[in-house]
Amino acid sequence: ITIQNFVNNCCDRIPNSIHKFETLVRTCLGLPMGELEMLFSHLLGLSHSLEELIDGVLAYKKNKLKNQGIEFISEPDVPQAGGLDLLENILERAAVLLKPEAKQHNLSFPKGMILWGPPGTGKSLSAKLAAKKMGVPMVAADWAGLRGTTAYESRKNLREFLQFCDANGEHGLVLYFDDFDKGFAGFDSDNDGGVSRQLAGKLLTWMQERTSQVLVMATVNRLEFLPPELVRRFDEIIFVDLPHAGARYEIFKLHLAKYFPGLDFSEKDWWRLLRETKLLTPAEIALMVRKTAENAFYWNTQELSSDELGEKPLSVTVRDFLEVR
Known part of the structure; x- marks a missing residue:
């Protein structure tokens, strides 16, 4: 409520809609009031719309995370994904679950979404735009990069990465896996000493038990490559076909x-x-x-x-x- 009143007082001269205002408030969550006051004093001189303010606050939050050694994928080169109206509607419905009032009705932020379809159909673009639409940062997870030289190092890397996501996902975070099916190619194999199975099991347990508001968005070309126990952890499986x-x-x-x-x-x-x-x-x-x-x-x-x-x-x-x- 304090942040909502602060944002309302700062933006009273900027034309806005209720939807955009709520997105801006959601984007500000997780930042101390002192930082917000300094940030808004800088951004209000440069911004002429709520969209520009949202982009500025998101950029600030991303820079804070980058200082902790977290990599982000590039910004999309177009403002929206054409022809994916149903997917955009699903994402809008997910975004409102970030409202604090949702918890009063025992509703929680979705755990995960799979975007499934042929290469080049806009799955990755949709994932990038989803975080922006929800007003939350997005962290790109490199499954191969989490693998260490030993099984112990691999488990440690994954554990620390998931702890980071939990710590920064209190007010919403998108965890993005590109080509998710390729990362589970060795799930049923012991060629690597069972490391792939151990890491997959750790991820499955975390997705099931976590309480932070982290949405796992995974793009998949071949859904049948994923083990059934993994697919069940996701709330939505959305097929992105060739455009009509x-x-x-x-x-x-x-x-x-x-x-x-x-x-x-x-x-x-x-x-x-x-x-x-x-x-x-x-x-x-x-x-x-x-x-x-x-x-x-x-x-x-x-x-x-x-x-x-x-x-x-x-x-x-x-x-x-x-x-x-």
């Missing part, structure tokens, strides 16, 4: 805005582009748009001076995209 036409349109619009601001096509050209990209993944669509932009810039370098290159927008047609396709 409407989703491809949203994905194109996201990436076109990055390289070609203001560019749009006729309805006929849109249908042609969507029809010719039917089997592309979101990652392939992003690459297709980027390569088209690179080609357009190359042709500009052949015709324009250096002074004009930065000023003239990139000019393309649907045919240019289909040639790259």
Whole structure:
């Protein structure tokens, strides 16, 4: 309540919505009031919206964790994942469970979500955006990096890492495993002296017994590679398939805005582009748009001076995209 009142007094001049205000309050949890006062005195001079304030507080919390030797994955290059409306709705429902009032109804933050699907369908991007949407930091877990030279060192690394997550997950934390299925390739094997099985068992026990608000988000290409006892620890298993036409349109619009601001096509050209990209993944669509932009810039370098290159927008047609396709 103290933090909520403090944030409300600081942000009374900034346009906001109830949803964004609650996200900002949730992002501030876990920081001492003295640090918050200094942080807001700095950020309020630079921010013009609640979104910018949320990003600033999250960046500060990440820098604090980086000082403890924790690695973070890169920021997403687009503001949202196109075509994943159902997943975004699930994440919004999970975010409200971080409210202190949820405990009064015996509700708790979900323990884990598996994002399952072919490579390049936006699973990793969704995980990155999930932490931002919830207003909590995200720690990337490297399963191979936790393995030490001995079984004792491996267990020690995992134990200390999970203790760190518990200590920093009191007010929400996303623990991210990329290609989670690959990390359990030796689960049923004793080729490494049973180390993989011991580490997996430790992780399973922690996911079952922990009380901190840590959401384990794991991306998986082959769900059948995971042992059943591991799958049962997750609250949600979400299949992320190849995008349909409407989703491809949203994905194109996201990436076109990055390289070609203001560019749009006729309805006929849109249908042609969507029809010719039917089997592309979101990652392939992003690459297709980027390569088209690179080609357009190359042709500009052949015709324009250096002074004009930065000023003239990139000019393309649907045919240019289909040639790259």
